Amino acid sequence: MTMEQVMAKKRSLESDSRRQILDVALKLFARKGYAAATVREIVDASGITAPSLYYYFGNKEGLYMELMQTHCARIDQVLESHMHTSSSAKEKVKDLVDKIFLHVANDRDFFRLMFTIYYGPSQGAPYCDFISYHAKFHAAIKKIIEEGISSGEFQTGNPGHMTLVIRGVVQLAMEEQIKEDRKIMDRQVLQRVLDLILELFKQPPDDSKEGR
Amino acid sequence: MTMEQVMAKKRSLESDSRRQILDVALKLFARKGYAAATVREIVDASGITAPSLYYYFGNKEGLYMELMQTHCARIDQVLESHMHTSSSAKEKVKDLVDKIFLHVANDRDFFRLMFTIYYGPSQGAPYCDFISYHAKFHAAIKKIIEEGISSGEFQTGNPGHMTLVIRGVVQLAMEEQIKEDRKIMDRQVLQRVLDLILELFKQPPDDSKEGR
DNA sequence: GTCTATAGCTTGATAGAC
DNA sequence: GTCTATCAAGCTATAGAC
Numbered sequence: 001m002t003m004e005q006v007m008a009k010k011r012s013l014e015s016d017s018r019r020q021i022l023d024v025a026l027k028l029f030a031r032k033g034y035a036a037a038t039v040r041e042i043v044d045a046s047g048i049t050a051p052s053l054y055y056y057f058g059n060k061e062g063l064y065m066e067l068m069q070t071h072c073a074r075i076d077q078v079l080e081s082h083m084h085t086s087s088s089a090k091e092k093v094k095d096l097v098d099k100i101f102l103h104v105a106n107d108r109d110f111f112r113l114m115f116t117i118y119y120g121p122s123q124g125a126p127y128c129d130f131i132s133y134h135a136k137f138h139a140a141i142k143k144i145i146e147e148g149i150s151s152g153e154f155q156t157g158n159p160g161h162m163t164l165v166i167r168g169v170v171q172l173a174m175e176e177q178i179k180e181d182r183k184i185m186d187r188q189v190l191q192r193v194l195d196l197i198l199e200l201f202k203q204p205p206d207d208s209k210e211g212r
Numbered sequence: 213m214t215m216e217q218v219m220a221k222k223r224s225l226e227s228d229s230r231r232q233i234l235d236v237a238l239k240l241f242a243r244k245g246y247a248a249a250t251v252r253e254i255v256d257a258s259g260i261t262a263p264s265l266y267y268y269f270g271n272k273e274g275l276y277m278e279l280m281q282t283h284c285a286r287i288d289q290v291l292e293s294h295m296h297t298s299s300s301a302k303e304k305v306k307d308l309v310d311k312i313f314l315h316v317a318n319d320r321d322f323f324r325l326m327f328t329i330y331y332g333p334s335q336g337a338p339y340c341d342f343i344s345y346h347a348k349f350h351a352a353i354k355k356i357i358e359e360g361i362s363s364g365e366f367q368t369g370n371p372g373h374m375t376l377v378i379r380g381v382v383q384l385a386m387e388e389q390i391k392e393d394r395k396i397m398d399r400q401v402l403q404r405v406l407d408l409i410l411e412l413f414k415q416p417p418d419d420s421k422e423g424r
Numbered sequence: 425g426t427c428t429a430t431a432g433c434t435t436g437a438t439a440g441a442c
Numbered sequence: 443g444t445c446t447a448t449c450a451a452g453c454t455a456t457a458g459a460c
Contacts, residue, residue: 017443033333035248039436052444054437112332119387120328121245131393161405164397168380171387175331181343185376193373200412229425251454264426266455 018056020046026067030109033116034064034125061126068128071110078103079136089148090198094191096140097170101187104174112178141166145201154201162201169193230268232258238279242321245328246276246337273338280340283322290315291348301360302410306403308352309382313399316386324390353378357413366413374413381405 024046028037039060043050057063082096104111117123118130142163148154154162173190176183185193236258240249251272255262269275294308316323329335330342354375360366366374385402388395397405 031333033245033247033335035245036333036335038434040434049445050437051439051446055443060436116328116332119391120324120332121243121248123245123248157408158404160396161401161408164381164384164401164405165377165409168382168384169376170380172376172380172383175383179331184372189373189376192370193376196369196373197377200415203412203415250452252452261427262455263428263457267425272454 017046017048017052021048021053021056021063022067022070025063026071026109026113029064029067030112030116033120033123034113035123065126065128067110067113071107071114072128072133074107075103075133079133079140082140089144089151089153090202092144093141093166093198094194096144097166097194098187098191100137100170101173101177101190105177105187108178111174115175115178138163138167148201154198155204157201165197166194169197229258229260229264233260233265233268233275234279234282237275238283238321238325241276241279242324242328245332245335246325247335277338277340279322279325283319283326284340284345286319287315287345291345291352294352301356301363301365302414304356305353305378305410306406308356309378309406310399310403312349312382313385313389313402317389317399320390323386327387327390350375350379360413366410367416369413377409378406381409 021042025037025042028042028045031037032041039050039053042063043053046053053063057066078099082099085092085095087095114130117125117128142159145154145162145166146159149156149159169185169190173185176185233254237249237254240254240257243249244253251262251265254275255265258265265275269278290311294311297304297307299307326342329337329340354371357366357374357378358371361368361371381397381402385397388397
């Protein structure tokens with residue numbers, strides 16, 4: 001057995017409990033909130049005991065922080081790995097939104113927790129800079145729209161307001177995705193609504209109102 | 213002193229502590245969440261002691277439920293007392309949204325709590341049927357839009373999708389109103405964005421795509 | 425109606441054996 | 443690394459005097 005195999009085994013053994021705790025904790029934090037998800041529940045559902053949790057993560061906050069860091073990093077990946085297709089502005093918006101929507105759907109528990117902490121009371125959870133992701137997303141959409149206006153694809157207008165229209169439906173779709181209720185806005189419907197909005201942005205301004 | 217004066221005095225004395233508790237509790241529930249806002253904090257901030265709270269409301273749940281009932285009734289009032297102006301569909305949408313926006317801004321603490329409970333974990337709070345207000349609002353907007361399409365004010369389209377566009381920006385505006393952060397969408401901006409959307413709904417469909 | 429005092433439970437966290 | 447056993451602090455709620 002080589003040195004690396006030894007370390008790999010050790011890491012995999014160590015990781016077994018660790019991963020288990022992380023998975024269970026995310027699910028419980030998302031379902032019950034940071035404060036209401038107790039350490040006891042987490043360790044019981046993980047099949048370990050409390051001291052193990054404290055061994056790995058120091059305390060409840062440490063466990064929470066590690067979850068935040070890991071999953072926030074994934075958001076950055078999604079936000080940064082887009083827009084290398086040189087298609088129309090409309091397609092760029094639809095593509096970016098679709099990627100984010102899929103990511104939210106795939107990491108639903110984390111986003112449920114994120115929304116809870118961001119829009120609700122902090123519940124004693126340590127601070128996490130969620131607002132920057134809101135801003136990044138807003139800026140990304142706005143940039144595409146401004147480029148679309150410059151290129152003549154969209155009619156002239158207030159890019160900030162146009163961005164808000166896009167963000168609004170995306171926000172609705174995300175929130176529905178996060179709730180367990182029956183959804184009226186799945187991936188396809190969201191794309192259709194984006195089609196509606198972006199086609200309206202394309203239509204030329206009413207000539208009767210322009211003085212030329 | 214008449215009988216009525218006696219009762220009025222009794223009620224006003226009784227109401228003093230009662231009202232105080234209700235006001236303080238709403239604020240604390242909104243800021244810290246149902247679970248994290250403790251009975252101790254509420255009674256301390258109210259200037260009374262725990263047994264008084266239990267005397268009036270039975271328990272923490274009873275206090276919470278009374279807050280919900282009172283403020284939910286006010287939402288119904290707003291949703292039902294509109295649309296008696298026979299103006300354009302555009303003005304009807306703007307008017308309804310404005311009324312709701314103002315109501316949210318005026319009863320901010322309650323809506324903060326409502327959003328927290330609705331989108332986040334229940335935190336052990338007793339169930340309250342918030343989803344019906346979502347549905348009522350959705351239906352009200354959709355109805356106006358359908359009427360606008362019938363009357364020819366709006367171009368033909370999917371009323372459900374058009375409603376989602378409206379609801380999206382309203383949702384964004386409400387959520388910004390509820391957060392303490394710097395807002396980019398106040399009452400005026402919301403009305404401007406609605407102008408943008410509703411004007412786009414008005415524009416005639418592109419003839420080049422119709423086969424006539 | 426309002427208080428003092430306290431019961432009874434759950435919580436996050438740890439000491440110390442293995 | 444993982445356990446058993448346990449602690450101190452916080453919580454909701456109540457008994458009983460006034």
